[in-house]
Amino acid sequence: MSDVLKDGDYQIPVTLKGGSGRAGISSPADVHVKDHKTTAEIIWSSPNYDYMKVYGKKYIKTNKSGNSTFEIPIDDISKPVDVIGDTTAMSKPYEIEYTITFNTAKAERVGGSVSNVKYVAIPVMIACFVVGIVIGIKASRKIKKAKSND
Numbered sequence: 001m002s003d004v005l006k007d008g009d010y011q012i013p014v015t016l017k018g019g020s021g022r023a024g025i026s027s028p029a030d031v032h033v034k035d036h037k038t039t040a041e042i043i044w045s046s047p048n049y050d051y052m053k054v055y056g057k058k059y060i061k062t063n064k065s066g067n068s069t070f071e072i073p074i075d076d077i078s079k080p081v082d083v084i085g086d087t088t089a090m091s092k093p094y095e096i097e098y099t100i101t102f103n104t105a106k107a108e109r110v111g112g113s114v115s116n117v118k119y120v121a122i123p124v125m126i127a128c129f130v131v132g133i134v135i136g137i138k139a140s141r142k143i144k145k146a147k148s149n150d
Contacts, residue, residue, distance in 0.1 A: 005033045012107045018098035038074040048089035077102045
Protein backbone atom coordinates (compact mmCIF):
# COMPACT_ATOMS: atom_id res chain seq x y z
CA MET A 1 0.00 0.00 0.00
CA SER A 2 1.29 3.44 -0.82
CA ASP A 3 0.23 6.41 1.24
CA VAL A 4 3.47 8.22 0.36
CA LEU A 5 2.94 8.38 -3.42
CA LYS A 6 -0.15 9.14 -5.48
CA ASP A 7 -1.14 7.04 -8.49
CA GLY A 8 1.42 7.45 -11.25
CA ASP A 9 4.85 6.45 -12.48
CA TYR A 10 8.02 7.48 -10.67
CA GLN A 11 11.77 7.10 -10.74
CA ILE A 12 13.13 6.68 -7.24
CA PRO A 13 16.75 6.29 -6.15
CA VAL A 14 17.35 2.90 -4.50
CA THR A 15 20.13 1.35 -2.45
CA LEU A 16 20.92 -2.32 -1.99
CA LYS A 17 22.56 -3.80 1.11
CA GLY A 18 23.54 -7.38 1.80
CA GLY A 19 25.19 -10.22 -0.04
CA SER A 20 28.88 -10.09 -0.86
CA GLY A 21 28.68 -6.50 -2.07
CA ARG A 22 29.49 -7.48 -5.67
CA ALA A 23 25.89 -7.37 -6.91
CA GLY A 24 23.95 -4.17 -7.40
CA ILE A 25 20.67 -2.87 -8.75
CA SER A 26 19.97 -0.01 -11.14
CA SER A 27 19.14 3.32 -9.57
CA PRO A 28 16.80 5.05 -9.92
CA ALA A 29 14.19 2.30 -10.10
CA ASP A 30 10.94 2.63 -12.02
CA VAL A 31 8.05 2.58 -9.56
CA HIS A 32 4.37 2.34 -10.48
CA VAL A 33 1.48 3.23 -8.15
CA LYS A 34 -2.12 2.40 -9.02
CA ASP A 35 -5.08 2.18 -6.64
CA HIS A 36 -2.68 2.46 -3.65
CA LYS A 37 -0.70 -0.59 -4.86
CA THR A 38 2.99 -0.08 -5.53
CA THR A 39 5.27 -2.14 -7.77
CA ALA A 40 8.93 -1.58 -8.54
CA GLU A 41 11.04 -2.72 -11.46
CA ILE A 42 14.31 -4.05 -10.07
CA ILE A 43 17.18 -4.50 -12.53
CA TRP A 44 20.20 -6.38 -11.20
CA SER A 45 23.79 -5.76 -12.30
CA SER A 46 23.95 -9.42 -13.36
CA PRO A 47 21.94 -11.73 -15.65
CA ASN A 48 22.35 -14.56 -13.12
CA TYR A 49 19.35 -13.97 -10.85
CA ASP A 50 16.51 -16.34 -11.74
CA TYR A 51 14.01 -15.41 -9.02
CA MET A 52 13.41 -13.10 -6.09
CA LYS A 53 11.39 -13.66 -2.94
CA VAL A 54 9.54 -10.68 -1.56
CA TYR A 55 7.24 -10.94 1.49
CA GLY A 56 7.62 -14.73 1.22
CA LYS A 57 6.36 -14.93 -2.38
CA LYS A 58 8.53 -15.99 -5.33
CA TYR A 59 8.84 -13.75 -8.43
CA ILE A 60 10.42 -14.96 -11.68
CA LYS A 61 12.49 -12.57 -13.79
CA THR A 62 10.53 -10.80 -16.51
CA ASN A 63 13.22 -10.79 -19.21
CA LYS A 64 14.96 -13.50 -21.25
CA SER A 65 18.28 -11.75 -21.91
CA GLY A 66 20.36 -9.02 -20.32
CA ASN A 67 20.58 -8.24 -16.64
CA SER A 68 17.88 -9.91 -14.54
CA THR A 69 14.76 -7.76 -14.24
CA PHE A 70 11.88 -8.25 -11.80
CA GLU A 71 8.54 -6.56 -11.15
CA ILE A 72 7.94 -6.80 -7.40
CA PRO A 73 5.26 -5.48 -5.03
CA ILE A 74 6.18 -2.94 -2.37
CA ASP A 75 3.88 -2.82 0.66
CA ASP A 76 5.31 0.37 2.20
CA ILE A 77 7.81 2.22 0.04
CA SER A 78 8.86 4.44 2.95
CA LYS A 79 10.39 1.40 4.72
CA PRO A 80 13.31 -0.86 3.71
CA VAL A 81 12.22 -4.04 1.91
CA ASP A 82 13.87 -7.37 2.73
CA VAL A 83 14.24 -9.57 -0.35
CA ILE A 84 15.99 -12.75 -1.39
CA GLY A 85 17.73 -13.03 -4.72
CA ASP A 86 18.53 -16.47 -6.10
CA THR A 87 21.80 -16.36 -8.04
CA THR A 88 22.99 -19.03 -10.45
CA ALA A 89 26.43 -17.44 -10.91
CA MET A 90 28.16 -19.99 -8.67
CA SER A 91 28.54 -23.76 -9.01
CA LYS A 92 25.02 -24.17 -7.63
CA PRO A 93 22.14 -21.71 -7.03
CA TYR A 94 22.23 -19.68 -3.81
CA GLU A 95 19.53 -17.60 -2.15
CA ILE A 96 21.08 -14.39 -0.88
CA GLU A 97 19.41 -11.93 1.50
CA TYR A 98 19.32 -8.24 0.59
CA THR A 99 17.58 -5.08 1.74
CA ILE A 100 16.30 -2.55 -0.79
CA THR A 101 15.67 1.01 0.38
CA PHE A 102 13.78 3.59 -1.69
CA ASN A 103 14.66 7.28 -1.21
CA THR A 104 11.12 8.65 -1.62
CA ALA A 105 12.31 12.18 -0.79
CA LYS A 106 13.98 12.19 -4.22
CA ALA A 107 11.11 10.54 -6.12
CA GLU A 108 10.50 12.09 -9.53
CA ARG A 109 7.20 11.66 -11.28
CA VAL A 110 7.55 10.64 -14.93
CA GLY A 111 5.11 10.68 -17.81
CA GLY A 112 1.51 11.59 -17.37
CA SER A 113 -1.68 9.68 -17.15
CA VAL A 114 -4.26 9.73 -19.93
CA SER A 115 -6.71 11.50 -17.64
CA ASN A 116 -4.25 14.41 -17.27
CA VAL A 117 -3.60 14.60 -21.01
CA LYS A 118 -7.21 15.55 -21.74
CA TYR A 119 -6.82 18.73 -19.69
CA VAL A 120 -4.10 19.88 -22.08
CA ALA A 121 -5.07 18.25 -25.38
CA ILE A 122 -8.71 19.37 -25.50
CA PRO A 123 -8.02 23.10 -24.95
CA VAL A 124 -5.18 22.97 -27.51
CA MET A 125 -7.48 21.33 -30.08
CA ILE A 126 -10.19 23.93 -29.42
CA ALA A 127 -7.67 26.77 -29.78
CA CYS A 128 -6.42 25.32 -33.10
CA PHE A 129 -10.01 25.02 -34.33
CA VAL A 130 -10.80 28.64 -33.40
CA VAL A 131 -7.59 29.91 -35.04
CA GLY A 132 -8.49 27.93 -38.17
CA ILE A 133 -11.94 29.52 -38.29
CA VAL A 134 -10.52 33.04 -37.83
CA ILE A 135 -7.95 32.49 -40.60
CA GLY A 136 -10.67 31.07 -42.86
CA ILE A 137 -12.96 34.06 -42.27
CA LYS A 138 -10.15 36.56 -42.95
CA ALA A 139 -9.14 34.72 -46.14
CA SER A 140 -12.77 34.62 -47.29
CA ARG A 141 -13.13 38.38 -46.70
CA LYS A 142 -9.93 39.09 -48.68
CA ILE A 143 -11.20 36.98 -51.59
CA LYS A 144 -14.60 38.73 -51.57
CA LYS A 145 -12.91 42.15 -51.40
CA ALA A 146 -10.58 41.26 -54.28
CA LYS A 147 -13.54 40.08 -56.42
CA SER A 148 -15.55 43.24 -55.69
CA ASN A 149 -12.59 45.44 -56.74
CA ASP A 150 -12.41 43.69 -60.14
